[in-house]
Amino acid sequence: MNTPAMPQPHCVWDIRAQLGEGPVWSMREQALYFVDIVGQAIHRFHPADGRHDSWAAPLRPGFVVPVSDGTLVCGLKGGLYRLDPGTGQFTCLAAIERELPGNRINDGCVDSKGRLWFGTMDDSETAPSGALYSVTRHAGGLDVQRHDEGYVVTNGPAVSPDGTKLYHNHSPAGIIYVFDLAPDGGLSNRRIFARVTDGYPDGVVVDSAGTLWVGAWNGGRIMRFTPDGVELPPVAVPAVNVTKVAFGGPDLRTLYITTARKNTPPDVLDRFPQAGSLFSMRVDVPGQPPVALPVDEVTALRGITQG
Helix, strand or coil: CCCCCCCCCEEEECCCCCEEEEEEEECCCCEEEEEECCCCEEEEECCCCCCEEEEECCCCEEEEEEECCCCEEEEECCEEEEEECCCCEEEEEEEECCCCCCEEEEEEEECCCCCEEEEEEECCCCCCCEEEEEEEEECCEEEEEEEEEEECCEEEEEECCCCCEEEEEEHHHCEEEEEEECCCCCEEEEEEEEECCCCEEEEEEEECCCCEEEEEECCCEEEEECCCCCEEEEEECCCCEEEEEEEECCCCCEEEEEEECCCCCHHHHHHCCCCCCEEEEECCCCECCCCCECHHHHHHHCCEEEC
8 A cells, every 4th residue: 555655746747727537548658648528628648758649629528438449438528429539529329318418418427348438417516416327338228327316516526446346426515435346337336435525535545455545626736545435644735625536557556636717716736736737656556557438338338328
């Protein structure tokens, strides 16, 4: 397990995003992808040479995940889209909550079985209209399945290394939930895993030892919890709004951290001028091996409508 005397994060891309979020490591490219929700962009960072690329999104993006053929699936406001990085073209795959125009897709992840999980939220952050979804294959084909609802702002989801637990945040309430996750993708026994009183729990990622790494919005740190809910010493980050982490590098022991400038007062930005940038640090325990979405499942998503 990581010790309290870990190195401090340093800035690797001084991008100063309005709402940097959703970092995810591409094993195929040895690169990190993340989004700027308010800036309406998808970003890619190559740590080997510092090269970076950006794509303007047609709608607000909440997450991005790699596909096995080198394309990407993005959760945009109103649906799941496929992005071809070579052309910059976005193609709508599945409509999500089109009957709720005030909602948008927020955070997402792919579990070890190649199953996509994501949440939705009220873009004004006031109504409990958000829900937790997965893209699940069954005998009849592929479905976008709603598992839980009543969220104002969803964050996570993330899955334990043994695939039996799923963590999901109700951020404004300061609650990290944990569910029992069945092999077929069913969720049950929702209960409170942890409560956060200093800041708000943002994105959550689970490393290979089962430790939760949780961004603290308005908290200036990464929170860490053992699998049984014991809070470990946090990692301070030079930004008030710390959104999410990802484990990358060839050994999955480089931690990448997204942050946001949104809602940060000017005097605080004077103290943390690189807020909104991408930070990095080395850790002792690696992350879980990232899984790309299978291309056949992405193709099968085309034309599905949820809600």
